[in-house]
Amino acid sequence: MxxxxxxxxxxxxxxxxxxxxxxxxxxxxxxxxxxxxxxxxxxxxxxxxxxxxxxxxxxxxxxxxxxxxxxxxxxxxxxxxxxxxxxxxxxxxxxxxxxxxxxxxxxxxxxxxxxxxxxxxxxxxxxxxxxxxxxxxxxxxxxRTNPNHPMRVVASRSHGHDALKGFCDALVVTEDVSVGSSLKFCLLAKGDAQLYPRFTPTCEWDTAAGQAILEAAGGAVLTLDGRPLTYGRGGDHLNPFFMAAASLELAAKGVSEMQKALSAG
The missing domain is CATH 3.30.540.10 (Fructose-1,6-Bisphosphatase, subunit A, domain 1)
Structure with a gap:
């Protein structure tokens, strides 16, 4: 290498x-x-x-x-x-x-x-x-990511959230691909899924490697203010809610739908 x-x-x-x-x-x-x-x-x-x-x-x-x-x-x-x-x-x-x-x-x-x-x-x-x-x-x-595939969402096997259903309905998700740990990012990176909305807490070490791989493959990870998820913030090392997706455009759209789903809840 x-x-x-x-x-x-x-x-x-x-x-x-x-x-x-x-x-x-x-x-x-x-x-x-x-x-x-x-x-x-x-x-x-x-x-x-x-x-x-x-x-x-x-x-x-x-x-x-x-x-x-x-x-x-x-x-x-x-x-x-x-x-x-x-x-x-x-x-x-x-x-x-x-x-x-x-x-x-x-x-x-x-x-x-x-x-x-x-x-x-x-x-x-x-x-x-x-x-x-x-x-x-x-x-x-x-x-490489595949943002044009029929929408598949990566849901957490161990950390679900009530807002997920509304999000999936809004983005016309055709399939829910459930997997544990940071393998969720890898499914997006290789084109097997397109969306990973995170409605529950994670820490910096949970997401950093996955974000690096996803972004290198053409994807993006945005917080709910529309900015890339960053690291070394100090404090309790908890991440804000975020949207990981197969492209920057899809991530931005996902952020908007996450905000709506959370407001509706």
């Missing part, structure tokens, strides 16, 4: 996948973080593996388990945004729909991203040279 930094991020994601699967295929304990969300030893070991490989870059990081432990460094203009195990609820259900997410943030925007699903091996990359899926032969296959 010509992009050495993206190559390093991919290596870090693959390093995290090994301890995740070791624990996934065995019995494991479930703990509760201060906010009540579940965490396992897999989350912690995966983050350790990622940080070990990325440390030589000297870049700071915003990583979920480190934040939970109270470690939030001064991020500056350029940093990694890491979720070592996105979709812990999917992990606990053992449905395979969990991922490792690693993104590079520059000037508040995600410019490179890697998403790897350890259970299936599905791997997606996005950066300055475009977006790619890695197949079973370890070949890079370019992927």
């Amino acid at each position: 010509p992009d050495k930094l993206l190559d390093l991020m991919l290596a870090a994601a693959r390093a995290a996948a090994a301890p995740i699967m070791d624990i996934y295929l065995d019995e494991f304990d479930i703990y509760e973080k201060a906010d009540g969300s579940p965490v396992t030893l897999a989350d912690q070991r995966a983050e350790t593996a990622i940080l070990k490989l990325l440390a030589p870059t000297g870049l700071p990081f915003l990583a979920e388990e480190s934040v939970a432990a109270g470690h939030v460094p001064e991020l500056g203009d350029r940093f990694f945004c890491i979720d070592p195990l996105d979709g812990t609820k999917e992990f606990l259900k053992r449905n395979g729909e969990f991922t490792v997410n690693i993104a590079l943030i520059e000037g508040g925007r995600p410019t490179r991203g890697v998403i790897l699903a350890p259970a299936s091996g599905a791997t997606y990359l996005g950066g300055p040279d475009g977006a790619f899926e890695i197949n079973y032969r370890n070949e890079l296959l370019p992927i």
